[in-house]
Amino acid sequence: MITYVQVLLLSTWSTTDTSDLKAVQIRPAWRAQVLKEADPTSEALEDATIQQRIHGRLRTDIMLGRIAPGEPLTIRGLAEKLGVSAMPVREALRRLAAEQAIELLGNRRVRIPIMSVNRFEDLLAARIALESEAAVRALPHITAETIAEMERHDTALDAAMARNDYDQWLAANFAFHRTLYAARPDSIFLPLIESLWLQVGPFLRMALENVGPSYTVDRHVEALQALRERNVMALRIAIEADLRDGITHLGQRLMRLDEALTLPAKHQGRRPKSRKISPPPA
Amino acid sequence: MITYVQVLLLSTWSTTDTSDLKAVQIRPAWRAQVLKEADPTSEALEDATIQQRIHGRLRTDIMLGRIAPGEPLTIRGLAEKLGVSAMPVREALRRLAAEQAIELLGNRRVRIPIMSVNRFEDLLAARIALESEAAVRALPHITAETIAEMERHDTALDAAMARNDYDQWLAANFAFHRTLYAARPDSIFLPLIESLWLQVGPFLRMALENVGPSYTVDRHVEALQALRERNVMALRIAIEADLRDGITHLGQRLMRLDEALTLPAKHQGRRPKSRKISPPPA
DNA sequence: ACATTAATAGTGTGATCACAGTTGACTTGT
């Protein structure tokens, strides 16, 4: 008899070290979902540079969690896959690294950053601090059209949730918030907030696929109501509650994970402050 | 090759089906801490890539306001000035653009973003929101050495102010705050905050040269006192007061400076109309 | 047999070149 463990995938990586092995079944849904080809969005090629298109594509792929953490990302590989030269790809990757979306490790490896309890809590706190402030500062610029567009995104969100389309669910959720914050012209908040989304996206996607959507109370309608009433305090509360509700109990399970994992591996000692992967001993 | 996963334990059950079994290693908070790229603070690294050195140098130059807004920045010009090829320079510029430090205009022009009243107020609000939160979250990790280092930066700040050395004044001020926020390991706040510093830096420098240092009350000693007492509320208040006091009445003179900035740069090209980032599919 | 070493394929970095579009000083026309 074999004991199976249902787990929430946080990250994957590869190595040749075979010490300390345990058997776990991996659900097929976790298999690496590589970039979908022929993404019909194709925001109008316009006159954008190739680097911009590559960047935008990889950006949405990461934000919506279409790229699994641990999946190998190489310049030449992406260039060949996307049918372009290596030049635009490396600039796009450099840009994504500056946005904290990917990590460029020193050993010629690129990966999506690993999620940890501390990092998750920090990301949530930063999102609440920035997004509630951005919402309040966007409030004076809200028009009826803005609210209408947010409502459209909200209905798209419900529809996506109804058919368990996590991809569209995440996209609609981000679009809902983005239209709110982008109402203020020349907002310096949006780039910072989207950097946070890029860091949370891959984890949210995996959490959704394993736990399912967790919105019991629709905070979006509360936010919309606060917008109509021009109620600053209600808006701030709604945004914070939206972020906290949709995420917190994922964070609670994350806590248990940390306990469950630190316990059996206590003999590994404290986590090293800074450790380099040592080259093969000569 | 073996694939490892970092997982969150959700549930366990038993069965006899052994299909689709894979070997994984469960190690909590495992971090492949290979040297990350771009440690922005310490640019004195010896084995860094050329692109990293260029990026770090331009980064501090912008943050301390050594590059005047409107000064022409070209890839080949910087490459020749720094004695390197154009390749590292363009990647460094791309990275700085992603950090909101510079603007890549559509008409083949690069510039430091111009300051406006709205943008300045947004930057101040974002700094307060992020930095006070980062300070509070760093508080549990503060040690005596941290406070000692911050005091050293504070004395350096006073010394720089005494001799009107705005360059060192700004550097010491940023270093003071950075050591505080960096006390929390793996802080995701620091990159976001430094992005804000990069946007405020050029303007602060110009304001200093035109108005002079404006610290009447030293909020840094209050912050240090709050750190020693582990007083969360006092720390938050001190940080916010520090940012607000040091900047606010600079903002009052912002109007005149804004005119002075936009006036001589009339032929710098129009603001890019389509500066928004490509939204994900909705 | 297993660990160690050598070899090979593959990686990011940096340099150089071609190209289309822009800039800005110069030429030209009146």
Next chain:
DNA sequence: ACAAGTCAACTGTGATCACACTATTAATGT
């Protein structure tokens, strides 16, 4: 003398190649 038109130099973008280094595979030794 002054404005409009012109052209050469310059710009960022993208492609291709060389190089040092790495990780994976294959060969080797004990």
